[in-house]
Amino acid sequence: MDKDAKCKKCQSPRLAEILAKCSDCCQIVYNGATYEGYPPEDFGIGEGGDDVAITLCLNCGQVQGKWPRPEPDISEEAGWDNPAEEEEDEDEDEDGDEDDGDEEEEEKKMPKKGEWPE
Numbered sequence: 408m409d410k411d412a413k414c415k416k417c418q419s420p421r422l423a424e425i426l427a428k429c430s431d432c433c434q435i436v437y438n439g440a441t442y443e444g445y446p447p448e449d450f451g452i453g454e455g456g457d458d459v460a461i462t463l464c465l466n467c468g469q470v471q472g473k474w475p476r477p478e479p480d481i482s483e484e485a486g487w488d489n490p491a492e493e494e495e496d497e498d499e500d501e502d503g504d505e506d507d508g509d510e511e512e513e514e515k516k517m518p519k520k521g522e523w524p525e
């Protein structure tokens with residue numbers, strides 16, 4: 408990023424480039440559908456692959472980039488669990504899946520489903 412770059416919203420130079428190599432552990436909840444896998448390319452959070460890449464303004468919170476984004480593909484074919492598209496298999500957690508505990512461990516954990524920060 409350009410050293411002289413400024414926030415497109417508030418013109419602050421306090422821009423943080425955040426790059427997280429999350430492999431296939433990217434979880435997204437959007438519009439009632441859930442996704443877990445490699446970061447999708449159509450959410451403005453990176454170019455795909457392992458990387459979640461966000462440039463965040465530490466002054467106003469604006470995520471840099473081009474917005475609004477086109478509507479992402481949240482179909483089953485794109486790897487999403489979309490109850491709106493298919494009614495079955497909605498509650499896989501009920502089988503005592505221990506993997507859910509992993510989300511609670513880290514301080515900078517992902518928000519739980521339905522608890523994304525504003």
Ligand SMILES: [Zn+2]
Pocket residue numbers: 414415416417418419464465466467468469
């Ligand atoms: Zn800003």
